Amino acid sequence: MTDEKNSIHGGSQSSDAKSIDIFNEHFHLNEKQKKIFYAICGVFISELNEKEFDTYKNMKTKTNISKHEEKIKEFGQINFESKSDFSTRLLDRLLMTTPQHQLARISSMLKKMTSKGMTSYSMTTSSKLFYELDLKQRTDAVTKWSTSQKNSIKQFYKTISYLTCSAFWLNPYDLYPAIGYPGPDPEINGSRFKGRTFPEYEFIEITEDTKDLEFDVVIIGSGAGGSVAAARLARKSGNSVLIIEKGHHYHQSELTLKEKDGYEKLYELGGGMLSEDSSMTVLSGSNFGGGTTIGWSTSSEPSHFVREEWANNFGLNHFMDDEFNDSLKAIQNRLGVNTNNIVQNESNKILIDGCKKIGAPVVTVPQNSASKPHECGWCGFGCRYGEKQSVVMTYLKDAKDYGVKFIQDCFVEKVLIENNKAVGVEATVNNGEKKFRVNAKKVIVACGGLHSPALLLRSGLKNKNIGKNLFTNPxxxxxxxxxxxxxxxxxxxxxxxxxxxxxxxxxxxxxxxxxxxxxxxxxxxxxxxxxxxxxxxxxxxxxxxxxxxxxxxxxxxxxxxxxxxxxxxxxxxxxxxxxxxxxxxxxxxxxxxxxxxxxxxxxxxxxxxxxxxxxxxxxxxxxxxxxxxxxxxxxxxxxxxxxxxxIHQMGTCRMGDDPTKSAVNPLGETWEVKNLYVADSSVFPTSAGASPMITTMSIGFYIANCILTEKEFVKRRQSSLFGTSLNGTIIDNTNDEKRASRRKSLLSSFSSKRFSTIN
Structure with missing residues (x-):
């Protein structure tokens, strides 16, 4: 992996002069192409002409109060040609959010627009270059791109409009007062939220002197699935467990609740990832705690019809078993999922009121707030107040208490496979400068719907279902x-x-x-x-x-x-x-x-x-x-x-009982490679149609239990059939042993299918 590959993909980036040099290196833009790029971006939030400004300033809204009149006027007349740093901000944002192959696509389009040929004319209906047009002509041209019959032009428009608007509004030159937005939560330093503090975590530091590491289990990903699996395995077996996370852990004091910081620190590609045709914005967590850190607290169970479909169509009967119900209850209790003490804000009151007036059903959504009020509208940028029961507050803490170790800012290049068995992983830190190996008996991939299939494909797995069946809850x-x-x-x-x-x-x-x-x-x-x-x-x-x-x-x-x-x-x-x-x-x-x-x-x-x-x-x-x-x-x-x-990606390592139609078997193990498991939303057989968090946690719980039936794990468990929890409570594991026996028989039934035709 190259340094640039790792840096472009990470959750956070720094803004400095070096980023512009990288931009120039990979775009190969000459001065003419740069001028076209800036002229295009300048259209989207440009100054209004006299007639437009008269229309704009006469708007009758509560926002137009006297103390902000100057800001409102400045917003209407803003001109990026007078903002010398905006080009730098655009380039930094573009680098953070755009993979190399998409950068090349943008570069190619800009190159075509420098020649006064058919491509340039088709985009401007003028023989002039784009930056030679006046503002009205540029605006008319850009407006037509959005409805162009040419996919390449429409795709280019979507990418640049998204880039420009997000780059501006993430830091709009002190113009938040013009729209009435307070910026970070005004109560960020208030007394209201001093009751809960984040657990303290320590991370293994990988240095030049670091030798290969040895663990019984290595888990890639610290989100909903990986955290629960880690806590369960460490508690039940006593085996050594390591979680590797490509993102970073931000403590409460580091969560600024600024929109810009939230996206750039906690989201995949700074919150700016687009589908390949640029028609879909893709939001996914990239931090310690994964999607649970940035989720909006929604904690829905999987619908009964979803569970029935998974059982009936994919041979996954465990989704209808009491054991799965028990895991749902255990997880909901740990997170304090409830509808008690929810205070509906003005937006949700309007939804409820409108539904009642048209006779549409409307219900309260359960939240993971430990049954307490959680009026935190900035939770998408991390819950600074520790009220939302993300896995940082719950299952990662449990994992830590049971001895699980952690590495952050670490990218796993591939799973190491010998004789069709997973034996560890190869990973890098410091933007690829330091490579090391983790040897393990079991490898659990829990990178989410985007990265789990990518890791399996990088590792050489050939099952045709890996990467297929991507559901997005559009x-x-x-x-x-x-x-x-x-x-x-x-x-x-x-x-x-x-x-x-x-x-x-x-x-x-x-x-x-x-x-x-x-x-x-x-x-x-x-x-x-x-x-x-x-x-x-x-x-x-x-x-x-x-x-x-x-x-x-x-x-x-x-x-x-x-x-x-x-x-x-x-x-x-x-x-x-x-x-x-x-x-x-x-x-x-x-x-x-x-x-x-x-x-x-x-x-x-x-x-x-x-x-x-x-x-x-x-x-x-x-x-x-x-x-x-x-x-x-x-x-x-x-x-x-x-x-x-x-905001949800699922299904790309589908679970099922047929290796020709699924990537992992009903125990979560890949059909091709033994001791290699997947435990996240990528194993969903179909779309969930709702927040996948609780379902993903239950799957992590279930797959950990499946692993615990393996011989090397059972041996350690036999000495603690009756054990104690951290608080001294006696734990009776006899029911677990009965369930383990059933899983063993399931495993034997799948062994004959393992090397069936999968290509």
């Missing part, structure tokens, strides 16, 4: 504007209610669920299509009066993870018509909810659908509103037609 959004309500969608308890009215669109339990989004400025600015500088600024000026409703779809038809030349994951996903129907049903219902709740304007994530103003005494039956709903269906949400995102 997310699309609509918004409603409530000018007379101070909503502040990012405040209070977030994602605490859900509407399941469209959960079963096709009659086979594939459909959509509707939640409220907690959108801080950068996410809000990129969740909906950029239409023009004026519309973008008008939209963001109403920020505190906007409620985004999310349609999270249980997708039936999957995409795929492949690896690039550096072995890093590339996400290929195209929404099928079947799943698009579910998305549309969710969007239409969401708009009805907003209208019923009193929104004065509504809009969608679709490029070709304009904002709609509500009128009349009975707006739900207004002919124009009904026509608007039909237009939403007609325009659709196919690739490039809408802003889509994914």
């Amino acid at each position: 997310t699309a959004a609509v918004y409603g504007i409530f000018p007379n309500k101070d909503i502040k969608n990012y405040s209070g308890t977030i994602q605490s209610a859900v509407c399941d009215a469209k959960e079963n669109v096709d009659g086979e339990h594939y459909g959509a669920r509707i939640f409220v989004g907690s959108y801080h400025p950068a996410m809000m600015s990129t969740a909906f299509p950029w239409k023009s500088p004026l519309e973008h600024k008008q939209f963001m000026l109403q920020y505190n009066h906007i409620i985004p409703l999310l349609t999270i779809t249980r997708d039936r038809d999957p995409g795929q993870i492949r690896i690039d030349s550096n072995g890093l994951p590339k996400l290929y996903y195209k929404l099928s018509q079947h799943d698009a129907d579910s998305v549309i049903a969710g969007l239409q219902t969401s708009l009805k909810i907003l209208v019923a709740a009193g929104a004065t304007k509504i809009g969608t994530c679709q490029v070709d659908v304009e904002e709609f103003e509500i009128a009349g005494e009975n707006p739900l039956n207004d002919i124009k509103f009904l026509q608007y709903l039909e237009k939403i269906k007609k325009v659709g949400v196919s690739s490039g037609q809408a802003c889509l995102s994914s």
Whole structure:
């Protein structure tokens, strides 16, 4: 692995002059190409002309209060040509969020635009180079790119618009007051949150003198699956366990709750990962604790129909067993999952009110907050207050207490395999400068839906199902504007209610669920299509009066993870018509909810659908509103037609009882290689259609129990059939022994299939 490969892929990056040199090295841009790049980016949040500014400043919203008039005016007239550091910020952001192969694609497009030929003309309808056009001409050109018939142009537009808007709103030149956003949580240093502190963790330091390490079990990934498996194995067997995490552990004092720091420190590719066609934004955790660190506290059980499908269609009967129910209960108790003491914020009150008025079902969402109030709208950037019971607060602490060791900022290159058995891993630290080996009897891959298949493929596994069956719970959004309500969608308890009215669109339990989004400025600015500088600024000026409703779809038809030349994951996903129907049903219902709740304007994530103003005494039956709903269906949400995102990635190492249709067997072990297990959301046979956290934890629990039936582990367990917990409680493991016997018989039944045809 090259240094650059590791640095581009990490969760955090530094901004310095060296990054620009790297940018120039890999883009090979000449001065003309750079000028085109800056001229394009400058369009998205450019200064308004006199007529536009008159329209802009006359907006009637509560944001327009006198003490911020100067900031509002500055926001309307901002010109990046006067901001000498913005080009540096753009380049740093681009480097952090864009893999090499996508950088090359952008570079190629910019190169084509430097010649006054057909490519340049097709993008500007002018014989002039892009930077030679005036602002209106540039704006008109960029606007047309969003609906271009050429996928390459539409993809280029999506990438650059996403880059520019996010780069600006992550640090908008002291212009947060213009939209009414406070920045970090105003209570960050208050007395309210001093009751809970993070556990202290120590990490093995890898130096030039470090020799190969020896452990019984090595686990790659510290998220929902890996943490639970580690705690379970260390407690039950006494074997030595090591967790390797490619991200970093940030203590409470290091969580600034700034949107920029949150994304750059805690998310994959700084929160800017895009699918290969740039149609989907991909959010995934890259830190100690994984997705549980950045999750919104949603703690849903897997639906009964999901469990039944996994049991009936994939031979996974354990998902219907009492043992799985017991693991769910144990995990929920450890996390304090409950609906008690949830205080609905203004956004969720609007969702609930709208649902009641149209007769749609709405329920409270369980949260992992130890049954206590958790009004923390900044939780997507880490719960500084220790209220959210992430695995940093729970299972990683348990693992530490039982002797598990940790390495952070460490990238596992490959699993080491000898005679079709996993014997350890090869890993690097310091951006690839130091390589070392961990020898182990068992290897558990728990890197998530993106990285688990990439690691298996880098390690030489050939099963055709590895990387296939990528489910994303595709997310699309609509918004409603409530000018007379101070909503502040990012405040209070977030994602605490859900509407399941469209959960079963096709009659086979594939459909959509509707939640409220907690959108801080950068996410809000990129969740909906950029239409023009004026519309973008008008939209963001109403920020505190906007409620985004999310349609999270249980997708039936999957995409795929492949690896690039550096072995890093590339996400290929195209929404099928079947799943698009579910998305549309969710969007239409969401708009009805907003209208019923009193929104004065509504809009969608679709490029070709304009904002709609509500009128009349009975707006739900207004002919124009009904026509608007039909237009939403007609325009659709196919690739490039809408802003889509994914906050859950699943299925890329599918579990099943048939090696021709799955990557791991029902015990979590790969069909090809013994002693190599996968224990995360990538083993899901289908999409979950909801937050996968609790299900993933239960799978980690189950797979750890499966490993404990192996001979070398049983021997150690026999001496502690009746043991004691950390607090001295007597533990009776006899039921575990009965279950272990059943798993042994299962294992023998799969052994004959292990080397069946898998290619």
